[in-house]
Amino acid sequence: xxxxxxKHILYTNNxxxxxxxxxxxxxxxxxxxxxxxxxxxxPNGAGKTTLxxxxxxxxxxxxxxxxxxxxxxxxxxxxxxxxxxxxxxxxNIRLFNQMSVLDNVLIGRHCRTxxxxxxxxxxxxxxxxxxxxxxxxxxxxxxxxNLEEKKNEWAANLAYxxxxxxxxxxxxxxxxxxxxxxxxxxxMNPQESVDLMTLISRIREEMKKTxxxxxxxxxxxxxxxxxxxxxxxxxxxxxxxxxxxxxxxEVIRAYLGDTA
Amino acid sequence: xxxxxxxxxxxxxSTYALIALGYTMVYGIIELINFAHGxxxxxxxxxxxxxxxxxxxxxxxxxxxxxxxxxLLGVTVEYLAYRPLRRSSRLSALISAIGAxxxxxxxxxxxxxxxxxxxxxxxEAKIYHTPLFIISRVEITVLLSSLILxxxxxxxxxxxxxxxAMRATAQDKDTASLMGINIDRIITITFAVGSALGAAAGxxxxxxxxxxxxxxxxxxxxxxxxxxxxxxIGNIPGAMLGGILLGIAEVxxxxxxxxxxRDAVAFALLIIILLFKPAGLLGRPAQEKV
Amino acid sequence: MxxxxxxxxxxxxxINTIMxxxxxxxxxxxxxxxxxxAAFMSIGAYASxxxxxxxxxxxxxxxxxxxxxxxxxxxxxxxxxxxxxGDYLAIATLGFCEIVRIVFLNLDIxxxxxxxxxxxxxTTLLTVVVAVLITIFVLNRIINSRIGxxxxxxxxxxxxxxxxxxxTTYYKVICFGVGAxxxxxGGGLFAHFFRFIQPNSFGFMCSxxxxxxxxxxxxxxxxGAFIGATAITAIPELLRFLxxxxxxxxxxxxxxxxxxxxxxxxxxxxxxLSADQVSIGEKLFNRWAGMGTGGKRG
Numbered sequence: 001x002x003x004x005x006x007k008h009i010l011y012t013n014n015x016x017x018x019x020x021x022x023x024x025x026x027x028x029x030x031x032x033x034x035x036x037x038x039x040x041x042x043p044n045g046a047g048k049t050t051l052x053x054x055x056x057x058x059x060x061x062x063x064x065x066x067x068x069x070x071x072x073x074x075x076x077x078x079x080x081x082x083x084x085x086x087x088x089x090x091x092n093i094r095l096f097n098q099m100s101v102l103d104n105v106l107i108g109r110h111c112r113t114x115x116x117x118x119x120x121x122x123x124x125x126x127x128x129x130x131x132x133x134x135x136x137x138x139x140x141x142x143x144x145x146n147l148e149e150k151k152n153e154w155a156a157n158l159a160y161x162x163x164x165x166x167x168x169x170x171x172x173x174x175x176x177x178x179x180x181x182x183x184x185x186x187x188m189n190p191q192e193s194v195d196l197m198t199l200i201s202r203i204r205e206e207m208k209k210t211x212x213x214x215x216x217x218x219x220x221x222x223x224x225x226x227x228x229x230x231x232x233x234x235x236x237x238x239x240x241x242x243x244x245x246x247x248x249x250e251v252i253r254a255y256l257g258d259t260a
Numbered sequence: 261x262x263x264x265x266x267x268x269x270x271x272x273x274s275t276y277a278l279i280a281l282g283y284t285m286v287y288g289i290i291e292l293i294n295f296a297h298g299x300x301x302x303x304x305x306x307x308x309x310x311x312x313x314x315x316x317x318x319x320x321x322x323x324x325x326x327x328x329x330x331x332l333l334g335v336t337v338e339y340l341a342y343r344p345l346r347r348s349s350r351l352s353a354l355i356s357a358i359g360a361x362x363x364x365x366x367x368x369x370x371x372x373x374x375x376x377x378x379x380x381x382x383x384e385a386k387i388y389h390t391p392l393f394i395i396s397r398v399e400i401t402v403l404l405s406s407l408i409l410x411x412x413x414x415x416x417x418x419x420x421x422x423x424x425a426m427r428a429t430a431q432d433k434d435t436a437s438l439m440g441i442n443i444d445r446i447i448t449i450t451f452a453v454g455s456a457l458g459a460a461a462g463x464x465x466x467x468x469x470x471x472x473x474x475x476x477x478x479x480x481x482x483x484x485x486x487x488x489x490x491x492x493i494g495n496i497p498g499a500m501l502g503g504i505l506l507g508i509a510e511v512x513x514x515x516x517x518x519x520x521x522r523d524a525v526a527f528a529l530l531i532i533i534l535l536f537k538p539a540g541l542l543g544r545p546a547q548e549k550v
Numbered sequence: 551m552x553x554x555x556x557x558x559x560x561x562x563x564x565i566n567t568i569m570x571x572x573x574x575x576x577x578x579x580x581x582x583x584x585x586x587x588a589a590f591m592s593i594g595a596y597a598s599x600x601x602x603x604x605x606x607x608x609x610x611x612x613x614x615x616x617x618x619x620x621x622x623x624x625x626x627x628x629x630x631x632x633x634x635x636g637d638y639l640a641i642a643t644l645g646f647c648e649i650v651r652i653v654f655l656n657l658d659i660x661x662x663x664x665x666x667x668x669x670x671x672x673t674t675l676l677t678v679v680v681a682v683l684i685t686i687f688v689l690n691r692i693i694n695s696r697i698g699x700x701x702x703x704x705x706x707x708x709x710x711x712x713x714x715x716x717x718t719t720y721y722k723v724i725c726f727g728v729g730a731x732x733x734x735x736g737g738g739l740f741a742h743f744f745r746f747i748q749p750n751s752f753g754f755m756c757s758x759x760x761x762x763x764x765x766x767x768x769x770x771x772x773x774g775a776f777i778g779a780t781a782i783t784a785i786p787e788l789l790r791f792l793x794x795x796x797x798x799x800x801x802x803x804x805x806x807x808x809x810x811x812x813x814x815x816x817x818x819x820x821x822x823l824s825a826d827q828v829s830i831g832e833k834l835f836n837r838w839a840g841m842g843t844g845g846k847r848g
Contacts, residue, residue, distance in 0.1 A: 056713060058709070058713070077712070077717075078712045078713045079712050079713070079714075079715050079716055079717045079718070082713060082714060082715035083715050087714070088713060090710065090713075094707050094709065094710040095706075095707075095710070096702065096703050096706035096707055096710065096711075097706055097707075098702075098706060098770075099699075099702055099703065099706060103699055103702075106696075106699055107699060107700070107703045107711065107714050107716070108714050108715075110696065110699070110700055110714060110715050110716055111714075111715030111716075113696055115695065115696050115697075116697070117692070117697060117724060117728075119695070119696075120691050120692050120695030120696065120697050120698070121688060121691050121692070123691070131695075131696070134696075170714065171714075174714065174715055291637075292637075293637045293640065293641060340808070341808045341812075344812050345811055345812065348811070348815065349581075349815075350637070351577070351581060351583055351769075352811045352815050353811070354583050354637060354640055355583070355761070355765060355807050355810075355811050356807060356808050356811040356812070358585060358640075358758065358761070358807060359803075359804045359805065359806065359807025359808040359809075359811070360804065360807075360808055361804070362758055362800065362803060362804035362807065363801055363803075363804025363805050363807075363808065364804070365804075366800035366801040366803075366804060367801050367804075369800070370798070370801055478754065482641070482644065482645065482648070485641055486641075486645070489638070489641070520652075520655075520656045521652060521653075521656065523648065523652055524648070524649045524652045524653070526645075527645030527646070527648055527649045528649065530641065530642065530645050531627075531630065531631070531642060531645065531646070534630060534631055534634060534638055534642055535630045538634050538638065
């Protein structure tokens with residue numbers, strides 16, 4: 001086990017989560033190095049999405065603590081955690097369907113803006129300026145994921161791959177330090193997967209974000225992650241560089257069963 | 261005096277419990293507040309009344325017929341107002357439910373007029389004295405029939421194959437349907453059973469309070485729902501417990517605090533539960549899927 | 551010149567537009583089903599009427615007072631219940647509306663079931679028109695702001711909204727408070743027009759009438775609330791020659807709710823357009839209401 005250090009943007013100690021009698025996660029000591037792309041893999045039902053939900057505050061942890069940028073965030077609400085700099089996407093795309101593409105991204109900007117009720121009513125120059133800046137930022141994010149031309153479409157009307165990218169743009173609009181992607185390549189064709197890998201690399205290179213991604217597409221995970229953690233039955237059974245994971249006996253057993 | 265009030269509370273509460281069961285069963289299966297349930301209760305009372313007074317049918321038979329017709333109405337409401345919206349948003353389904361409730365109560369008002377009807381007492385007005393309280397024959401009937409219906413329901417849900425399918429559907433509709441359960445049929449049966457209990461409660465309240473009006477479903481309907489929430493919505497024993505407790509709270513509130521605020525007791529209780537224990541007394545906290 | 555009959559009709563349409571559009575903010579834009587909007591109307595009506603009668607408040611001040619008292623209650627009831635998801639809110643608002651009615655029935659100061667009489671007539675066509683314009687202006691500004699965006703996001707997907715950094719409970723309470731404010735304003739205008747109020751005018755029926763206006767016109771559309779309010783207020787008057795329509799009215803409301811949800815859940819004018827295809831009427835309206843940043847419908 002690696003001791004937590006300053007270079008870790010997020011780390012957890014002995015993190016666990018139970019649902020009634022069921023242990024969904026136990027003894028998770030996750031370390032995410034700043035500025036890296038980290039993969040999180042494991043068979044279905046291993047607890048990957050549950051881990052995301054615990055990290056982002058949707059489920060409070062049953063045991064252990066979560067530290068983000070050296071600050072404990074274990075029992076914070078999701079919206080607080082987002083404002084501290086963690087943003088996520090969802091496995092089963094959750095866009096605001098009857099809002100425009102641009103408005104979806106502007107929602108991501110919500111926690112970086114401040115205008116309130118009085119501001120909405122009176123719209124003095126500072127308020128208008130804030131809105132203009134938010135719009136500009138949102139448009140930048142849209143052009144980053146190549147959706148600028150669709151800004152006035154309704155989110156519901158986008159193609160599947162575009163919706164995935166819109167979710168990423170929405171998350172990026174909150175200017176997170178750590179981006180959690182839940183199966184971004186799910187349902188994509190090979191070409192789209194390749195484009196997505198490029199996009200994720202650019203998020204790291206150009207925007208200097210740290211990325212943690214859950215992915216079943218091994219080509220994607222192995223291709224872009226510098227470090228991979230493997231979950232099975234709620235436990236972290238291995239972690240290491242992609243080539244180590246590829247040959248790890250525990251991991252092979254988890255995926256293929258004991259008989260393999 | 262206190263024991264007498266307690267007893268009155270239990271009797272009133274047993275009718276709330278019957279209404280609450282209908283809410284809780286439907287909510288357990290399709291997660292919808294069946295607002296029209298109070299109107300099924302009103303309908304049951306009217307059917308019972310008309311059968312007894314106009315057709316001169318023996319009370320017991322009228323009671324069963326009211327349950328059967330109530331169940332038919334419940335299934336019809338489900339078919340017309342809820343089934344088409346099963347894939348729509350929750351908001352749409354709720355609005356449709358409110359509309360169905362409003363439609364039925366005002367239709368009854370249109371047909372029957374706003375004058376209250378009085379329910380003839382089907383039994384001789386006999387009163388039994390015990391050392392602690394007095395109880396009439398009607399009250400014993402109400403209490404006993406509620407008890408029998410609740411036991412029958414528990415048996416049905418726990419021991420029969422359909423009951424098992426109902427519980428499976430409540431847990432997970434998709435998996436249940438993959439296991440070969442016909443979800444539409446189970447939902448229909450749930451409405452049928454829940455509505456039969458609601459109609460039964462209507463008849464019982466008819467003979468207990470002796471008056472029947474088209475708008476009588478509104479208040480008890482709301483209170484039945486409060487009882488279901490109090491016990492933990494979706495939870496069958498919870499609905500029974502919630503009903504009895506609500507009945508006691510209301511009678512005690514009226515007796516010892518103020519009778520004018522009798523109807524406010526239930527709602528104050530509701531807001532208190534929602535504040536401190538939204539999952540209800542016997543319910544488990546809902547874990548929302550992300 | 552308009553006859554008094556038509557003036558009364560227009561005033562009623564105006565008051566109902568205020569009620570429907572404020573309820574629309576809660577239901578149509580934020581997706582929270584409140585079926586106790588009449589409670590706020592009732593609180594606003596009694597509070598403003600009482601300060602007019604007993605303390606001789608100027609008209610504007612008493613309207614404002616009524617609206618603020620309604621807001622206070624909106625926040626009090628909203629804060630605990632809006633934390634819960636979904637249907638509980640509906641039943642809690644309904645319960646709240648009943649409690650308010652029962653309390654007003656039993657208080658001495660409100661005149662109990664007899665009602666409150668002798669309120670000076672101060673509401674005129676002009677005041678109603680001004681109030682409607684202010685209401686729509688304010689609501690439109692809120693909807694087309696950072697707050698409005700957050701409210702619509704909550705309607706669309708509450709979990710995703712929270713995970714994108716929106717304090718969902720806070721915004722729901724704000725929306726409820728604003729809705730209660732205008733509900734209270736509508737009540738104040740109502741009291742000073744009819745000069746007589748009683749608790750049973752603001753019961754469940756009244757709440758359902760407001761709901762019907764919102765649903766019929768179109769949830770999440772400002773024009774929809776206006777059209778719904780006009781239709782529900784004026785149609786019974788227009789059909790008066792068919793006999794006593796009042797008898798059928800309530801049955802029809804019920805049917806409207808069920809049928810609209812099944813056939814046209816977006817309401818009469820709420821079309822599911824793509825966001826850049828806002829209707830011309832709405833565009834002009836938005837410009838007039840001071841919305842500078844391009845068309846957006848909830």
